[in-house]
Amino acid sequence: MERNVPQHIAIIMDGNGRWAKRRNLPRNEGHRRGAETLRKVIRHAQKRGIAYITVYAFSTENWSRPKEEVDGLMNLLRTYLKQNLRFAKKESLKFKIIGDIQGLDADLQAQIKKLEEDSSQNVGMQVNIAMNYGGRDEVIRAIRKMSENLLKGGLHIQEISEEVFESYLDTAQIPEPDLMIRTSGELRTSNFMPWQLAYSEFYFAECLWPDFDEKQFDLAIEAYMDRRRRFGKSE
Numbered sequence: 063m064e065r066n067v068p069q070h071i072a073i074i075m076d077g078n079g080r081w082a083k084r085r086n087l088p089r090n091e092g093h094r095r096g097a098e099t100l101r102k103v104i105r106h107a108q109k110r111g112i113a114y115i116t117v118y119a120f121s122t123e124n125w126s127r128p129k130e131e132v133d134g135l136m137n138l139l140r141t142y143l144k145q146n147l148r149f150a151k152k153e154s155l156k157f158k159i160i161g162d163i164q165g166l167d168a169d170l171q172a173q174i175k176k177l178e179e180d181s182s183q184n185v186g187m188q189v190n191i192a193m194n195y196g197g198r199d200e201v202i203r204a205i206r207k208m209s210e211n212l213l214k215g216g217l218h219i220q221e222i223s224e225e226v227f228e229s230y231l232d233t234a235q236i237p238e239p240d241l242m243i244r245t246s247g248e249l250r251t252s253n254f255m256p257w258q259l260a261y262s263e264f265y266f267a268e269c270l271w272p273d274f275d276e277k278q279f280d281l282a283i284e285a286y287m288d289r290r291r292r293f294g295k296s297e
């Protein structure tokens with residue numbers, strides 16, 4: 063049995079829209095509440111001794127939502143990143159953004175850079191936020207970067223290995239997730255970390271993300287600790 067708490071937890075924070083709809087509120091109100099839930103979950107994860115947490119905030123596919131929702135989400139991310147400057151200092155958190163950052167507005171890119179730099183010396187938990195992130199897109203961007211290096215002669219075809227390829231992914235330097243949690247009852251990964259989740263344990267919670275709390279988080283950790291990870295071995 064896996065007795066240790068997971069070192070790295072990945073979370074697909076899903077169900078904000080349904081949460082709002084049930085209350086006759088605009089979808090963006092669901093997202094706002096979801097951001098509050100995330101802050102609560104980060105504090106609790108740090109208390110539980112988790113070293114890394116990676117959360118799916120906006121996917122490359124989410125651009126196809128109505129403009130009003132996309133604008134609302136981008137503004138929420140602006141506010142959220144700004145507030146995190148103080149939050150990072152207070153809780154000694156290290157922040158990193160994964161995804162195609164160049165596809166975001168220039169002011170958001172600047173904010174990301176500031177938050178990452180500002181928090182880089184912090185010694186607490188590392189929080190990775192996936193923004194404009196798609197797993198397939200990440201793989202393609204990694205292939206482009208690796209190919210550039212190949213063409214320059216900095217890398218030879220025979221040297222390509224899983225480890226070398228991983229060093230071109232957004233998650234280079236980050237160990238792969240031990241546990242993936244998705245809320246809202248949907249049983250799919252929606253293009254979230256396909257390479258990195260290859261051997262992770264999956265946990266699906268029925269509740270909608272704004273309703274997720276410390277108790278639910280602990281249930282997921284308990285379930286993980288009861289699992290037996292085999293990594294292909296027979297025992």
Ligand code: IPE
Pocket residue numbers: 075076077078079080081119120121124135246
């Ligand atoms: C997750 O909640 C947040 C984002 C995708 C940005 P949704 O907005 O997907 O909520 P549902 O799944 O429609 O309820």
Ligand code: IPE
Pocket residue numbers: 074075076077118119120121124248250252
């Ligand atoms: C995944 O949720 C993306 C985020 C949580 C940011 P979606 O709600 O976009 O995924 P699908 O459409 O249900 O697969």
Ligand code: MG
Pocket residue numbers: 076077078
């Ligand atoms: Mg959804």
